Amino acid sequence: MRRATPFTPLPPRALRPTVLATALLLACAAPAVQAQASTISADAEVRSFDIPAQPLGVTLARIATEGGQTISIDAALVRGRASPAVQGRYTLQQAAQAALVGSGLELVRMANGSWGLRAAPAGKPASGAGTASGSDVSLGEVRVTAQGERSLATEHTGSYTTHALSIGKMPQSIRETPQSVTVVTRQQMEDQHLVAVEDVIAQTTGTSKSQRNYGAHVYTMRGYEIPDSNYLLDGVGGASYSPTGWVPMDTAILDRVEVLRGAGALVVGAGDPSGVVNMVRKRPRSEKHLEVAQSIGSWSNYRSEIDAGGPLNEAGTVRGRVVAAYTDRKYFYDLAHSKAPMLYGVIDADLGDSTKLTVGYRHEQVGIDGYAIFGLPSYTTGASLGLPRSTSLGQRWNRHDAKVDEVFAELEKHFAGDWVGKLTLNRNKTTVTQKLGMARGAVDPATNLGAYFLGTEFTDRDIDASGLDAHVSGSFQAWGGVHKLMFGTSWKQQDVFTQSFTAGQRIPIDLFHFNHDLIPEPATPVYDFGLKERSSLLGIYASARLQLADPLHLHLGGRFNWFKFRSNDHFTGALTNDYRQSGQFTPYAGLVYDLGPQWSVYASYTSTFEPQSQYANFEGQQLKPAIGANYEAGIKGELMDSRLNVALSVFNIKKRNVAVYDRDHEGLCPGITTNDCYRNASLLRSKGFDAEIGGRIARGWDVAAGYTYLSTRNAEGQSLASDAPRHLLRLSTSYTLPDAWSDWKIGASLAAQSNAYVDTVQNPGHAVLDLRAAYRINRQWTASLNIANVTDRVYWTAIGGTRNGSYYGAPRNATLTLRGTF
Template sequence: MNITFFQPQKPLRLIGTSKLLAVTLANLVLLPLSASAVEPIETKAGMETRPADDKNTAKPKAKTDKKAAAASPQPSSLGETTTLKTMTVTGAAEYDPEDPFNTDYVLPTATAGTKTDTPIMETPLNVQSVSKQVLTDQQVISLDQALRNVSGVTMKAHGVNSVNNGINFGINYPTPVIRGFASQTFFRNGFRLQDNSAARQFSNVESVEVLKGPAAILYGQVEPGGMINIVTKKPQAIPYYSLTQQFGSYDLFRTSIDATGPVGKHDDLLYRINYSYQNSNSFRDLVYTDDVFVAPSLKWIISPKTWVSVDMEYDRNNNGYDSGFIPMYKGKILKTPFHYNWGELSPVRQETYFGNITWAHQFNEAWSVKHQFSVNRATGDSDLFFPYYPNNKGLVENIHAIYNNRNNTFSTNLDLTGHFDTGGLKHTLLLGGDYYHLDAAITSASTPKFKPGKDFFHPIHEPFVAPQVKLATIQFNYQQTDQYGLYAQDQIKLPYNIHLMGGLRYQALSQVPSVHKFYDPATTIPSSEDAVTPRVGVLWQARPWLSLYANYVESFGPNVVSSPGVLYGSNKPIPATGASQYEFGGKTEFFDGRLRTTLAYFDLTKNNIAVNLPQSLGLGGGCGNYTCYLLISEAQSQGIELDIQGEILPGWQVITTFANTHVKVTKGDETGLFGNPGQQLFGVPIDTASFWSTYNFQQKWLRGFMVGGGLTFQGKQYAFIDQNAPLTVSSPFKVAGFQTVSLVTAYSRDVGAAKVSVQLNVENLLDERYFTGLTVENANKYGEGGAYGVYGTPRTFMGQIRIQY
């Protein structure tokens, strides 16, 4: 028998960390020298300064109306004075982040860090933003694509057991990992969404913010690696309309509409509506997407000091599930057709309804209040086939399972913000509270393993009759979570450009899981905990272009697990997890804020990490209907992160990221089976990097053309060993690294009052085959085993035609 193993392409070598730091420090010294030589010329020739109340931030000069400029007389010769007629200059201020025609890669502020409009250069935190121009240039239609532009963020695949998570609906969407720890909680305009919202549509997304490190002080239950905040498009006073048609590989067809402006002649009533329809197949067999998304928004400006907005979102998604099964033989990945889906046709249907009401009032120049309330209902129905490695030599086995999910959440938040002085010190005080409630109900049933006829070495989909689900296998899972918190934060501006930040949060958490099978009574194990967590930071703006900062943060929140469970050996509820972090870094801004660099070192420690107890260790049982979990006592993540984004020269935009992350177990679990001290945590590559650059031609005869490209690199990582033997657990499997190359070209021009643009993107230009994260399963006595992961997308093309008015 001829057996061929999968051979990943040899990854590029990254320069050493010490060399990277040397290059970065050299840039920090040389860039201000070049900036000082260029800035005075730009300021005189093409910049104007905002009034003092706008913090004297320079902005690009408004674009001059071509007709008005052509009609104005010009001096006939040197030394001759000509009096020009008064003319009106019109244009869009390019630093308005909500301007639909804004082309900036750098945003001046990000509210995720402090919930205030504090400039990033005055915030002692590491906050990164992905602007809408980046999303446009890269044709981003999913969250994982956007997060490639932020250092220290990767995507981790779920194992097959993750489908027990009632919010995931059985869909194998990868989970973002920030600074080594998975983050399944997302925020929308600083307000909590349901967990596992990584699959949300992007037609109404303005930008994406990532706050590095624990963010629990302002947001409660958040993984310590960081939080992801989705900033949505807001109603605008100036009418704007956009129609975008995208088409690409694997029969991708996506239409999106964006419209905003006043309602009729009412300047105090603004609307915005975003719509998208996406239909596509996949490079993987039996996988498809059919999605409809609509997001209306209405804003009523009651007075210059008071406004209220109502936002709604509806998403209906039908798709084909892919478990991501990867065949392995004697510990190596087999080379099989990359398109082959080892499961069978597994339809999934999801519906999500979201509503939000926000109102704000400005009492005076110093004090304001803002209140939000949201309701979210999500439903999912799945009819799935899970492939498993052969129990005996020969045929891959499957399990037929049905999942029905219903999840309801509602949450509210109130913030009071004040600005005042005490003894010459300027304060920005934030007082607030929040409450979050989740009801998650899951009904599931499955069949024993059966063999549909797929040969392990020669896979072919053969006709088969699936066994029927039996009533005795039906299981009901229910989870109720309540959390509320009170917090206070003070930002103080001291002399000599020193900025202090300090805050405290009190958080209370209550959970009531309930599990029972069809013939068994329900059992519940309620738990409740509370804690007070601090956050302190200091920043010194040594120069207008240079800030140095440090912070210390703690967090507290529930362990997020794939299914309701208890601790092995004690049957006690899984305790909350906590974390603490020290961070030091520096930020630079050049060319009036159009180019920003952030360099940071962090030391993050997380405790009480829940791990599913592998069944094949022979230690399972004794947990009743609940899943058994072990606790890794402590894990530490240390690393260096570099982010560079912005405009180097007129028309030349760039994004560069690098992260070197070491995540290791420092205190193992009490059984000694998992988490030996010094062991690298699974699913986290040590080295990651990305580069993206575009150039819009400035020459008159080429104006409107744009070209660009990028590179994404991810180093080796350890796989998660799921349901395996102790010998394999102590001998972890390494997942090969990869790199992909992308290209873009576009052309735009004005056609009457409209702007028309065409664009073509190519992803994975070199057509590399790779996997992002693996969960390795057991093997039979013949060495036939398997893993679960996300198959990397091969070379793809995506075209776009857009009309804006």
Template sequence: MKNNKVQRATIRFVSKRIIRNCLVNGILLASFGQTNQVLATEQSNKVHFDIPSGNLANALLAYSEVTGIQLSYQQSLVSGLNSSSVTGDYTPEQALQKLLVGADIAYHYVDKDAIALAEAPKEKSNIVNTLKPVIVASTAMASPNDPFNKEYNVSNASSATKTDTPIHETPLSIQVVPKAVINDQQGIRVSDALRNVSGYFNSRGDQPLYDGAFLRGFQVGSRMYIDGFRDMGQSRSLANLERVEVVKGPAAALYGRLEPGGLINHVTKRPLFSPYYSVQQQFGSFDLYRTQVDATGPLGENRDLAYRVNFEYVDRNSYVDFVKNNRLLVAPSFTWKISDQTKIDFDYRYSENKGQPNFGIPAVGKRPANVPISRFIGDPSDSDSTTQHFAGIGLTHEFSDAWKLETKFAYNNAHLTFSDTSIDSFDEATGIAEMGYFNDSWRENSYQGVVNLTGKFSVANTEHTLVTGMDAFTISGEENGTYLSKSMGTTTFPADLNIYNPVYGVGPGVNLAVDGPNSPWYESQEWYGFYVQDDMKFLDDWHLLFGTRYDQANFTSSGSLNRANLTETNDGEFSPRVGLLYQPVSWLSMYANYVRAFNGQNTSKLAPGDKSQSQHSESYEGGLKGEWLDGRLSASLAYYDLTKTNMAINHPDLTLANQGYKTLAGKARSKGVEFDISGKVTENLSLIGTYSFTNTKFLLANANIQGNEFAGVPKHAGSLWSRYDFGALGVHGLWTGAGVFVAGQREGDNRNSFELPGYARLDAALGYSWNAGPSKVTFQFNVDNLLDKLYYSASGNNGSRTGILPGAPRTFLGSVRVEF
């Protein structure tokens, strides 16, 4: 949504056109009928239209693109309305009339290439005294929740401030990957979306059960966020996500314990009160089949209840021998508008994920071993599975236009089982890997709730948006596992494996009856927090964001399921944040921020007399944000300096270190530059691009990593993806896309003992859409790694010499989607 300055400028522009036309024609525009008669004759030439049924705002935008006629109206005028399809040859006026059938909207020619829309008079009169303020439709941004939205640029985000705030006015670094980009790239996993964000690097590769991410050099982990809630560790589907929002740098001021690199928040699709249905079938290389269903609309005659159901089933093999994956997602949700001020949201998600793990290949010397990327280092009988349930309810009540209360509660349940064979030790000279076996069952439950109050008010020529609230989170899990290996002296273990000439499935095998569970574990975490934040606007062009949060966090663990000999930590910390933004001109923002954050508790074994202290981070950031072409194109440039302290490292006393004791003296630093751009360059060309320079270093650490760079983080990386629509050339519905994803050389582990070579990967896409009756049909074909380049995507969360994960070779992916 445009900011107020742009809206006022647009209103003045349209008003001047209205006045100019009145003077030129000598006509007082008091009657729609008179003006329509005068100017409609100039629109007698017929034009070919191919506009599908669906969202009216999108249909009007398509109308403007085809005719070149500028439409102006209030966004609220068309909110929630649908239009019928317009296919064939019509005059522009005939086509517009068909689009507006059933809508109480009147139109008015302002000029031969400009039409104003307004609410039809309640009496059947064509006279309108005045026009309300309007916006230019041909450059207006569609709703981010609109299923037909093709915009790459998103102007607002809520993850950074817990309010729907323009990114251009927020003194923090925020990137959003919308559904349009995900669809065009045919993304399947969240990592497919995040590759369009600067400073993001994959830490889990193509492992089927977990996502992982580095942001600004620091490990984020798999426990990301969804709709503002901390989520379970998993491999997330994109099927029920509307967009992915990334807040760079420490975000503890509103969310509590987080790693300092940033917050990744997955925003789900919400129920719509306009019917929409979509069925998509994808098929691709390595026997990939993926089915998606998306259905939403109102329930009942009162139209106060809406539903949405997202379904996904994936069945795929892999370029790695013996590795396959099956995934199921069912995600129904409901919205009940109790009144104009109050609504309740219900959400449920069930997911299953099953398959063989891929632990990668080992390093030999300074590089990955010279074996085919299809080589499987494990046993064909390996099998992992996860089953997860999520249930949530939220209440939103608007006391007035200025004050709003939100409450949410959620429950998560997860059961994970593993039966895996992996490298325990590796002889690089001979290629012989001594294998270990891990059998495990992990059960986890979590409860969380949040109460959030938002208010807007003015004081002494300053405008304020106040956010205050509290949240609580509790999670408990227990593990019953067995690890068998020669190094542990267990009686049975898997056979050795030669990585250059593997022979699978030979003795002596595993005998759990002989070697029973040897790694039971129980842990629980409880933490709650209180936060307050004020976003103050003053002197028209300045924004000051400041706030703090207090966290109380408790951690309990035990090396036995009967919870004997508990280890406990209890930490309480403040996390302040302040940011300042200045707009010297409407299209440019300059900002700076400072954050000090509570990252997490230290649960390591400390030497006698040492006091446990929580991990902290401190961040300084400054940057520029720009918007051009009426907000259709935006870009940001950021410089940051980020440190994390109180990291647990081996005790300097070797006697204590050999007994497993740690000391809290670790300090790591990341500083760099990030650039992001997204949006429309022209009406037909869209793009999203990134660049990052990331300089990492362990400032205080164990001797073997002191002064080293972080594992898995290249100094230089970037991406550029573009889409071109051929509508301007008369081929409506046809588009093509192309992208390149580049990463420089990376250290493979924190010891910097080997490197992952740099790479440049080229992707391409081709799509075509047409109307078939009331439906829109889309054929799409994507090729990832078009040039079939060999590259390595990751070496594990913190780097591993035995866990290097190759990137996928050339991969084809086709799809057919029907929407109606």
């Protein structure tokens, strides 16, 4: 294997704890590999199980995961069978036997030390206890060939990883995917109390937050901003608008979030080389269930959740699920108070043995009093003003309201073999309304002057978005190998209608004694600016995973893109922008070579294409599309019976003609999509490496962690994303105590990064530690306590230069959650 050129940067002093933590993190993989080489003789260990009645295959998979053993399952044997609830303290063998009661199957020991299933001999009680005596049994009829039919859902698995991804529409494991992918599971979201997609992205390997877009903050990855178009719902675009900013998405509806780093041609064909975020919705379950949660946190942070569902008819062919959440909270800074209700409903209906129809609806809204779109200014030198973390520059009457109503439908048809066709439609209506008093400005250290109240702004945005995707996937045998193929088409369209009114003022303000009642609340004015925009993207795509030899697979694919963008002045009807691109082709290719049953090496190439006609330069000219290439290579391991994934990758990205914010002409391009100017940079480069581990490294011990080194340069040799730190570490771990203490779970999270900057404003390297503990009170109830920023570290979560301001990270705070499962 060709080895990457070693790179050994000297870390800054602030990063030394981060580097040490990274070394310890990666060292955790060593005992996991060693443990994989020996048979885990822990079948006699007694532990607590609390598994509801559900499909038998799902129950057995969960028992195996929690018990740290392997149960080989033939999907044909368990299909259509259900298990009773498994609740109490059992060994793994006893728990599996309890799940098999009444199934007609029995548990048997296989020659390699793992467990298997077979039909119980005629006349034997269907108790699951028949031959599980510990003697070796040769099971010629047990075939472990049906992993593709296993549910991809992560809820109730207790895992920090997944056995397969759905982001590429062709299910395959992380090890089989020739790009870097992180999965944040349902369990990790609950453990860390990640209640918004923004919280999830902030915990993902290689991501950093940027202060941009007037409060609609974004995240960068590998030096590039993750655009809205790269946020997918169940693999389909066109359904999200500012999901990490103005219109936050609640994670209560999600089973998992899959994050692919780098160019998304492998997944969506076109787009930016930052990354792709696939948000996977919860779906109805085949058993009745009710789950409730109530949390109380610092600064009057209250949140309630309910998740209920099950079969809607006696035959179980129609299933439903309803998820509701309500958050009422204040913040650590002055004035701000938000209320956020959410409702999600979904129904699955089996239209025969091979066809399933899914329909769903989501309503979500947020209203924030005391909203401010700018952070805290600094001195003109870039030095911090040292303001209290509670400081806010909003007026008391400032207000932000956002609402989204979404419907979706999915029709899935199974054909002969493992061929599946799927048709998906997303449709949503989003509104964003803001009433703002704005203050910002750099402060002269000699006079303490320079910050001003700049006036008021009223803005309404109406967004209508639609997304459609149709694809077929399956496998076939040819040329001595098994190959997978997927092809389809997608379309998405977004209409944005923006109206606003701005009244400019320039009133000096005292930041050290800021007056939240400086300006009386103005009446809603008549809008004097209006813009209508329509963007649409049509794509035809195909991908294949070809088995060139037993250990070698070739990934090939590509997409043809047709893009249109048009905008008009609402009041005059004048055309302000009109652009189209036809038949743009974005190819990709990858090679995956299996070093054995657990390890693979890979290399991939991905082309990128990103329309940018919504931006204009200072001369009023539309920006050219950005094109580029993404190269990546690495090694991946799938260990501990696929319960642990590890990866090391190197990447090199080149991008030409990318839109770069023109700070020299800030706010001087009226009449285009925004009031800001942009320019085409000639060549941007991004390179670095990731090291990641996710899953179970030992019985009861789960880890999700990653370290990223990033270096970026523009044509002038400057960093193209200076607010993205060069070194990033994200680490989360949880451990269930053994034996009599198994009702307790403890955990910790660490987020560390090196220095970053915007202009002269620095964000020094820092590390933030969170701790948590959970106690299972009984079979139904669990209480947990999360303490964030336990050292009360003062740091910035995002910086925006001397004018746009920076945002403090939250001080030490605690959240107590009571969760019930029935």
